[in-house]
Amino acid sequence: MNIIYVDNNATTRVDPAVVEAMMPYYTENYGNPSSMHAFGGNVSRAISKAREQVASLINASPDEIIFTSCGTESDSTAISATISSIPDKKHIITSRVEHPAVKNLYEHLAKKGYKVTFVPVDRQGSLDLDFFYDHLTDDTALISIMWANNETGVVFPIDEITRAANDRGIVLHTDAVQAVGKIPVDVQKTNVDLLSLSGHKIHAPKGVGALYVRKGTKFTPFLIGGHQEKGRRGGTENVATIIGLGKASVLAEELVKTGMAKVGRLRDRLEKGLISRVQNAMVNGDTSSRLPNTTNISFEYIEGESILLMMNELNICASSGSACTSGSLEPSHVLRAMGIPFTAAHGSIRFSLSHYNTEEEMDFIIEKMPPIIDRLRRMSPFWNQGKPANTMLTGAECPL
Amino acid sequence: MNIIYVDNNATTRVDPAVVEAMMPYYTENYGNPSSMHAFGGNVSRAISKAREQVASLINASPDEIIFTSCGTESDSTAISATISSIPDKKHIITSRVEHPAVKNLYEHLAKKGYKVTFVPVDRQGSLDLDFFYDHLTDDTALISIMWANNETGVVFPIDEITRAANDRGIVLHTDAVQAVGKIPVDVQKTNVDLLSLSGHKIHAPKGVGALYVRKGTKFTPFLIGGHQEKGRRGGTENVATIIGLGKASVLAEELVKTGMAKVGRLRDRLEKGLISRVQNAMVNGDTSSRLPNTTNISFEYIEGESILLMMNELNICASSGSACTSGSLEPSHVLRAMGIPFTAAHGSIRFSLSHYNTEEEMDFIIEKMPPIIDRLRRMSPFWNQGKPANTMLTGAECPL
Numbered sequence: 001m002n003i004i005y006v007d008n009n010a011t012t013r014v015d016p017a018v019v020e021a022m023m024p025y026y027t028e029n030y031g032n033p034s035s036m037h038a039f040g041g042n043v044s045r046a047i048s049k050a051r052e053q054v055a056s057l058i059n060a061s062p063d064e065i066i067f068t069s070c071g072t073e074s075d076s077t078a079i080s081a082t083i084s085s086i087p088d089k090k091h092i093i094t095s096r097v098e099h100p101a102v103k104n105l106y107e108h109l110a111k112k113g114y115k116v117t118f119v120p121v122d123r124q125g126s127l128d129l130d131f132f133y134d135h136l137t138d139d140t141a142l143i144s145i146m147w148a149n150n151e152t153g154v155v156f157p158i159d160e161i162t163r164a165a166n167d168r169g170i171v172l173h174t175d176a177v178q179a180v181g182k183i184p185v186d187v188q189k190t191n192v193d194l195l196s197l198s199g200h201k202i203h204a205p206k207g208v209g210a211l212y213v214r215k216g217t218k219f220t221p222f223l224i225g226g227h228q229e230k231g232r233r234g235g236t237e238n239v240a241t242i243i244g245l246g247k248a249s250v251l252a253e254e255l256v257k258t259g260m261a262k263v264g265r266l267r268d269r270l271e272k273g274l275i276s277r278v279q280n281a282m283v284n285g286d287t288s289s290r291l292p293n294t295t296n297i298s299f300e301y302i303e304g305e306s307i308l309l310m311m312n313e314l315n316i317c318a319s320s321g322s323a324c325t326s327g328s329l330e331p332s333h334v335l336r337a338m339g340i341p342f343t344a345a346h347g348s349i350r351f352s353l354s355h356y357n358t359e360e361e362m363d364f365i366i367e368k369m370p371p372i373i374d375r376l377r378r379m380s381p382f383w384n385q386g387k388p389a390n391t392m393l394t395g396a397e398c399p400l
Numbered sequence: 401m402n403i404i405y406v407d408n409n410a411t412t413r414v415d416p417a418v419v420e421a422m423m424p425y426y427t428e429n430y431g432n433p434s435s436m437h438a439f440g441g442n443v444s445r446a447i448s449k450a451r452e453q454v455a456s457l458i459n460a461s462p463d464e465i466i467f468t469s470c471g472t473e474s475d476s477t478a479i480s481a482t483i484s485s486i487p488d489k490k491h492i493i494t495s496r497v498e499h500p501a502v503k504n505l506y507e508h509l510a511k512k513g514y515k516v517t518f519v520p521v522d523r524q525g526s527l528d529l530d531f532f533y534d535h536l537t538d539d540t541a542l543i544s545i546m547w548a549n550n551e552t553g554v555v556f557p558i559d560e561i562t563r564a565a566n567d568r569g570i571v572l573h574t575d576a577v578q579a580v581g582k583i584p585v586d587v588q589k590t591n592v593d594l595l596s597l598s599g600h601k602i603h604a605p606k607g608v609g610a611l612y613v614r615k616g617t618k619f620t621p622f623l624i625g626g627h628q629e630k631g632r633r634g635g636t637e638n639v640a641t642i643i644g645l646g647k648a649s650v651l652a653e654e655l656v657k658t659g660m661a662k663v664g665r666l667r668d669r670l671e672k673g674l675i676s677r678v679q680n681a682m683v684n685g686d687t688s689s690r691l692p693n694t695t696n697i698s699f700e701y702i703e704g705e706s707i708l709l710m711m712n713e714l715n716i717c718a719s720s721g722s723a724c725t726s727g728s729l730e731p732s733h734v735l736r737a738m739g740i741p742f743t744a745a746h747g748s749i750r751f752s753l754s755h756y757n758t759e760e761e762m763d764f765i766i767e768k769m770p771p772i773i774d775r776l777r778r779m780s781p782f783w784n785q786g787k788p789a790n791t792m793l794t795g796a797e798c799p800l
Contacts, residue, residue, distance in 0.1 A: 007431075225475070241638070
């Protein structure tokens with residue numbers, strides 16, 4: 001299928017060089033890295049190399065990298081490790097726009113007796129830092145704020161947040177799943193304690209993630225079992241995908257240095273093209289602090305799902321809200337937290353690019369989107385001859 | 401490297417047909433199964449098919465299968481789900497010979513206030529059923545007993561244990577990681593509530609497992625995040641390895657019906673050949689109730705690690721104790737629980753076969769092992785001219 005894939009914040013194409021690096025571990029090198037024999041030992045050495053590669057991507061030491069099965073497991077491990085290690089403190093600060101991997105866990109913990117403060121964002125999706133500072137307490141065990149938002153691409157002031165945590169001796173976790181591989185992430189410059197990343201967002205396969213744990217950070221395992229990962233994560237290693245994550249990290253390091261600028265130009269071309277050609281279209285999220293690959297555009301008065309279906313007919317793959325929350329007809333919790341009007345939140349489309357995208361693809365989307373929007377608006381009860389039909393709904397914010 | 405691989409209880413060769421089934425999901429079909437577009441939807445359908453294939457292998461319904469990242473995660477999920485769902489009961493029954501994936505978690509829970517009863521085994525590695533029945537109480541939340549032991553291959557009376565649990569309304573979990581794919585496992589015939597299995601023990605890749613959850617069994621997720629697996633396990637699916645597990649399940653179903661008999665004959669050939677040619681060699685584990693692919697042989701008065709190293713020189717890959725506990729010089733907890741004398745437990749080698757093994761390989765091992773054992777014994781302080789040198793150690797049981 002010849003598709004135009006602009007859904008890279010959901011998942012990415014596995015780089016062919018990554019697949020090539022993995023293949024020997026699905027064929028001749030199938031040993032268990034824990035085995036005594038050389039056949040297993042070779043595999044163990046390959047994992048060590050991958051650990052160095054992942055560490056290098058974020059300027060960590062290899063010993064600080066724990067391999068996991070996905071970003072969600074990295075997040076759960078970070079959070080569980082912290083609250084198990086600091087049982088006396090019962091307050092957690094996070095944001096209202098975290099990924100479901102984090103958000104749902106905090107909602108669960110809130111039911112279990114934790115006090116969880118969800119820091120709001122403004123209409124641009126930027127964190128309310130005053131609120132954040134006002135809610136730091138002596139009982140705060142953990143601050144967990146994403147580095148960049150998956151839906152809008154808004155990059156949070158993680159340096160400042162980390163300094164605030166460091167100054168107060170509070171553990172700082174960041175879900176950097178969307179930031180890593182798109183913008184520079186350096187744990188020496190940004191002194192986070194725990195950082196989650198995911199393979200399938202950086203052209204490695206699904207099913208592998210990593211958790212950075214700064215040396216000296218209190219830690220207790222989440223997945224208790226064998227001695228793997230130096231006793232920090234039981235379970236036989238997902239060898240091939242770990243090797244793949246290593247290779248993808250090498251490629252991502254290079255992409256961040258050179259390739260993402262091109263992606264940013266493509267994104268800007270797409271965004272400007274759409275905004276200039278479609279009436280009542282607006283960009284969601286602070287464009288001054290944003291991932292280079294992401295634009296979230298609201299096409300007012302129509303349904304994102306309908307837009308996606310018509311895009312799908314043209315083999316254009318994008319997303320409305322986060323793929324991880326699809327299946328729900330509710331507008332995205334991120335756009336709701338931003339106070340995007342109901343009529344705009346429902347019609348939002350996230351375009352998330354990669355270096356595989358081309359100018360021709362952007363121009364194709366720019367050409368095809370206006371008639372799609374036009375056709376859907378002609379069917380919309382909220383749209384009448386080029387104008388909103390029901391002004392009652394305009395500007396009404398979505399209830400949270 | 402042309403190796404003789406008899407370490408299949410540690411991990412298995414990925415079947416080439418499994419790799420072939422997986423490959424499209426590392427290349428053209430890289431969509432996220434949660435995405436709205438058809439590109440993601442196709443992937444979602446492939447996962448559904450894999451779920452049917454895994455369900456079929458154990459005669460379950462597809463809805464009862466949750467994909468996980470490994471056997472350890474399946475075990476942790478089963479145990480965590482049960483104790484979270486039944487918070488009032490604080491007693492767990494397991495065995496002294498469980499895999500570290502289970503054993504270490506129960507030891508952790510014992511420190512956290514759970515009363516954990518570890519059912520002992522006899523010299524043949526068979527469960528002490530009287531002890532088991534004697535320790536069932538009204539406070540028992542969970543019985544968790546492996547279906548077959550990874551080190552000795554001993555198959556436990558899981559039917560009887562399950563009936564005992566069912567009769568008392570106690571949740572029954574079984575770690576069937578070593579049983580599935582080697583002997584018939586049918587959850588309609590054996591009415592377990594929760595069953596763990598692992599891909600890389602049945603010629604699927606490492607990094608994927610499944611948990612069977614009988615319909616109606618109380619369940620709370622272990623990995624909390626997105627809506628995947630119907631809200632029972634957050635995190636983007638490890639698509640390719642799930643497809644691989646599906647294909648491997650189809651192959652395993654066939655192997656259990658027809659192929660394992662051949663494996664059993666190879667194992668018997670190897671076992672008889674070694675026992676008849678090596679003095680002071682003995683089989684550990686009840687040979688009347690054992691997996692067809694496993695034999696655990698003690699070569700008395702020498703070190704298993706030394707034996708493995710010399711086997712390694714000949715490219716024969718086997719294991720001493722469980723690979724998952726390697727790195728330790730302690731004899732295996734399984735052999736210690738069986739009361740195997742110290743001098744025998746240290747020199748135990750597990751040979752675990754697969755249908756890829758051949759008669760020629762068995763004959764090669766039978767030919768090469770006696771001189772290895774002989775050479776090591778000549779260096780052993782406990783062995784003198786064909787007889788144990790230090791009878792003080794003979795028969796002394798290992799301390800637990």
